[in-house]
Amino acid sequence: MAKSTDSAASSPSTRDALKAVKAAQRERRQQERLRAREDKAGSRTRKKATRKPGIFKQLREVFSMTRAHDPKVVLWMALAFVGVLVLGLVIGLLVGNWITWLLIAIPFGVLAAVVIMNRMAERAAFARIDGRPGAAGAALSTLRRGWIVPEQPVAVSPKTQDAVFRAVGRPGVVLITEGPTNRVRPLVDKERRNMQRFLPNVPIQVVATGHGEGQVELHDLAKTLRRMKKTLTKQEVQAVDKRLASLGASRMPIPKGVDPYRARPDRKAMRGR
Structure with missing residues (x-):
C-alpha cells in the first residue's frame, strides 16, 4: 500500500516535469526557426546589396550623368531614333511594305539612340576627370587588345x-x-634617352594630352594611338614590354641627397664605440 501511495504521489510531479521539458523544447524550436528566418532575410539583403544593377538601371544612371553634363543628349538621341525610323519608312514605301519596315526600324532606332548616348557619356566621363592627376592613365585604360599599358x-x-x-x-x-x-x-627627354639605349631600333613617339596647340584631348587619345602606323609584330611587342619591365626592375631606389659612391663608413661604429 505504501508503494502504491508513493507512486501515485510522484506521478503528478513527473507529468509536470515532462510538460516543462516539452515546453522548453517547443520554445527552443521556435527560437531556432526565428533565427533561421533572420539569417535567411539577412542573406537576401546581402545578395541584393552585392547584386550588380540591371542593364536598364545602368542605362538610366549613364543617361542621368550624361544629361547633367550635356543636356543636348536628349535631342541627339531623338534625332537618331527618328532618323532611323524615317529611313525604314522610306525603304518600306519603296518596297511596298512600309508597316513591316517601320516595325523593323524601331529596334534599330533604339540601338542608334543608345550608341549616341554611349558616345556622349564617354565624353562626359572624360570631362569629369579632365585636369586631375592620372586622367591620361584613365584614358589609356580604354585601349583594347594589342596594347600594353602599365597602371x-x-x-x-x-x-x-x-x-x-x-x-x-x-x-x-x-x-x-x-x-x-x-x-x-x-x-x-630623360625617359626617352633611357629607353633609346636599350631599344635602339624601336620607334619611340610622344603624345601630349591637353587642350593646347599640338595636344590631344582625353576623349581622342585612344583613337590617336590606334591610328598610328604599325611597325612591330605582336611577338616584338611582347619582347619590348619584357625588356622595359626588366629595365624598370633593375632600377634601385636611392634616397635623394645621398651619393652611394661617396658614402663613408662610420669608423667609430666599426671599432665598437
Missing part, C-alpha cells in the same frame, strides 16, 4: 604632379604626357 606612370614630378605614361603596341613605344608641354619636357 602606374613611368615618371612623375613630385612638385608639379606632371606625369608620363607609357603604352607599348604595334606602333612602338608611345610616351603620353600629362601637364604643360614645356614643363613636362625634361621628364619625357
